[in-house]
Amino acid sequence: MLALVTGASKGIGRAIALELAKNNFDVAINFNRSEEPAKELCSEIKALGRKAEIFKADVSDYEQVAELFKKIKESFGESVSVLVNNAGVTRDTLLMRMKPEDWQTVINTNLNAAFYCTREAIRDMAKARFGRIINIASVVGLTGNAGQANYAASKAGIIGFTKSVAREYANRGITANAIAPGFIETDMTAVLKPEVKDGILNSIPLGSIGKPEDVAKAAAFFASETSSYITGQVLAVDGGMTMI
Numbered sequence: 001m002l003a004l005v006t007g008a009s010k011g012i013g014r015a016i017a018l019e020l021a022k023n024n025f026d027v028a029i030n031f032n033r034s035e036e037p038a039k040e041l042c043s044e045i046k047a048l049g050r051k052a053e054i055f056k057a058d059v060s061d062y063e064q065v066a067e068l069f070k071k072i073k074e075s076f077g078e079s080v081s082v083l084v085n086n087a088g089v090t091r092d093t094l095l096m097r098m099k100p101e102d103w104q105t106v107i108n109t110n111l112n113a114a115f116y117c118t119r120e121a122i123r124d125m126a127k128a129r130f131g132r133i134i135n136i137a138s139v140v141g142l143t144g145n146a147g148q149a150n151y152a153a154s155k156a157g158i159i160g161f162t163k164s165v166a167r168e169y170a171n172r173g174i175t176a177n178a179i180a181p182g183f184i185e186t187d188m189t190a191v192l193k194p195e196v197k198d199g200i201l202n203s204i205p206l207g208s209i210g211k212p213e214d215v216a217k218a219a220a221f222f223a224s225e226t227s228s229y230i231t232g233q234v235l236a237v238d239g240g241m242t243m244i
């Protein structure tokens with residue numbers, strides 16, 4: 001069975017791609033700028049005995065997404081059964097300083113891309129009467145966060161989108177669930193100042209920062225047969241930070 005992970009060149013996406021391969025999925029690895037890390041991941045997955053290919057595409061651009069799905073089908077000779085909408089960016093700043101392009105880049109990459117990819121994936125999933133849509137949201141989409149109005153809006157949007165897709169396609173054997181990571185150690189969070197990191201750490205009941213593998217395990221669960229009676233849910237992987 002074939003899984004597509006968007007933004008799989010680094011961080012959480014990379015860990016998800018690897019975990020799915022360990023769970024016997026073949027993997028289409030999407031990247032945008034980081035080709036070398038994507039190639040390395042591809043070799044790692046092939047070494048596990050699974051099929052893997054890399055696909056360059058900016059998923060915030062609908063035409064590139066349509067082309068991406070065409071190329072994946074040609075290359076693997078099958079459609080995507082598990083779609084992980086993971087690609088994401090931040091452009092953090094206070095609202096008064098937030099430029100329209102900071103807003104648009106984040107909404108285009110974190111929310112519109114998930115719509116584009118899901119739209120391209122869903123027809124074949126419906127035909128097959130099987131599909132798994134896994135959207136990477138954020139706890140910030142549940143709680144909001146000062147300095148992240150654009151990011152929180154994109155992640156709250158993806159939660160509403162997930163629930164709508166879950167309702168619309170439940171009768172076709174397709175589940176749609178979201179994962180809301182808390183604070184995970186990746187390039188995205190590496191830029192935060194030490195005092196900000198310490199503040200966040202103090203708000204995590206389990207007392208440690210999450211690893212990409214923590215999120216990957218949750219994604220593998222939603223991709224697996226074990227979760228077939230679960231749809232439209234948001235699973236926080238946050239060390240107990242939110243408990244909503």
Ligand code: NAP
Pocket residue numbers: 006007008009010011012013030031032033034035057058059060086087088089109110136137138139180181182183184185186187188189
């Ligand atoms: P990361 O290390 O910065 O990785 C981001 C990934 O997204 C990269 O592989 C990047 O690929 C890809 N990407 C960005 N824009 C893209 C585009 N237009 N088209 C295709 N790929 C694109 O970030 P991360 O922490 O792993 O984040 C992954 C997801 O988890 C995001 O949705 C993020 O919002 C979410 N999340 C993260 C945390 C956290 O604490 N880290 C918490 C909550 C939610 P290239 O480098 O190839 O461009």
